[in-house]
Amino acid sequence: MDIASSFATYWYFHLPNFILAALMYTLLGRVLLGLMVDADSPNYIWRFFCRVTDPVVAVVAAVTPKAAPPVLIWLFSFVWLFWLRVALHYTLLVLNLAPRIGGGAS
Numbered sequence: 001m002d003i004a005s006s007f008a009t010y011w012y013f014h015l016p017n018f019i020l021a022a023l024m025y026t027l028l029g030r031v032l033l034g035l036m037v038d039a040d041s042p043n044y045i046w047r048f049f050c051r052v053t054d055p056v057v058a059v060v061a062a063v064t065p066k067a068a069p070p071v072l073i074w075l076f077s078f079v080w081l082f083w084l085r086v087a088l089h090y091t092l093l094v095l096n097l098a099p100r101i102g103g104g105a106s
């Protein structure tokens with residue numbers, strides 16, 4: 001099975017997995033960049049990272065104690081997204097809907 005047919009066949013796995021991975025790595029970028037720039041920086045890369053990740057951060061901030069610093073909330077967001085990806089993959093594996101390596105007929 002080639003890559004194009006794998007994506008077309010398992011789009012319901014690949015698309016959410018890609019979106020979650022992109023959010024995870026954007027959050028990591030936000031954490032690293034947050035160590036170097038101010039929270040109200042006009043830097044366009046910083047503003048992009050904030051705009052993309054703010055919805056996830058808002059959800060995690062709602063269940064995180066208010067005393068936690070923002071960088072900790074960003075890291076918790078990364079961890080929650082990681083476990084969401086694991087749950088997605090595990091659920092689809094249990095339902096026998098996830099792509100498998102060497103998907104040939106047995």
